[in-house]
Structures are given as C-alpha cells and as structure tokens.
Amino acid sequence: MFVINLHYIVPLDELDAHMKEHVAFLQKYYKEQVFIASGRKVPRTGGIILAAGRTKEEIEAIMQEDPFSTHGLAEVTVTEFLTSQTHPAFKKLLKEVFNS
Template sequence: MFIISLTYIVPLEELDQHMPAHVKYLKKYYKKNIFVASGRKVPRSVGIILALAGSEEEVREIISEDPFYKLELAEFDITHFLTSQFHPDLEDLLKGK
C-alpha cells in the first residue's frame, strides 16, 4: 500500500479551478480498485490518497496523470508501507495486488 501526499503549492482558489478534473482522475482509479481513500488534511494544505499498487513505479505513472501534477499545483510524496493489519473488507483488494 502507498500513501500519496499532495502538498499544495498554489493558492486554494487556483487549485479549486482544477478540482473537477482531479476528482475525475480519482474516480478513474477508484474504479480500478487502486485508490482506497482520499481527502484533505485539516487545515487544508495537503491532500492524501491511499493506493494499492504493485510498485512505486506504478504509483509514479498513476500520479503523472493527475491534473494537479501536470499543472504543477502540488508537490507529491510517496510512502510505501506493508500492511500487516487491515479491515477484513479490504482483504480481497489487498490479495489482488
């Protein structure tokens, strides 16, 4: 599993102009069972995505499609961690990766 942190580097008003495209991108990877959860930190300065992927390379390829990445609206940081415990409903998703 990977934690993708997006640190916003533009004013929120500019970020919000591209939010519909970003949400469309997120939905694409939810449908592919790669993204598990996403949201913003409080206060709103960072976005977080939990992703199931086979490798960091795969995550980087996926990130490259994000409008926030393409338009340089955020800096991206990837943390890879091994899930030793998880909610039982995630078991099928985790076994698939």
C-alpha cells in the same frame, strides 16, 4: 500499499479551478481498483490517497497524470508500506478487490 501525500503549493482558488479534473482523475483510478481512499488534509494544505496493487513506480507514473501535478499545483510524495495489521473488514476488502 501506498500512501500518496499531496502538498498544495499554490493558493486554494487556483487549486479549486482544477478540482473537477482532479476528481475525474481520482474516479478513473477508483474504477481501475488502484485507489482505496482519498481526501483533504485538515487544515487544507493538501490531500492523502491510499493506493494498492501496483509498484511504487507505477503509482508515481499514475500521479503524473493528476491535474494537480500536470499544472504544478501540488508536490506529490509516494510512500510504500507493508500492512502488518489491519481491521478484519479492511483485510477482507483488500483480498476481495485487490487480491493482496
């Protein structure tokens, strides 16, 4: 599993001009069953995406497609971690959808 950390490096109005493209990017990888959850940080300095089922290199390559990356709007860090404990419902979801 991976935690993808986006840190915005431009003013929010510049970022918001590309939000529709970014949401389309997210939806693509939800449909491909790569992304599990995503959302804004509080305060709004970036975002977090949870991903599963791929190697770190594949996730990094996917994130290069994000309009926030291609337009130089955010710095992206991918951290891989091994889940040792999960809520039973989450564990079931991972097995059903991601075969983890």
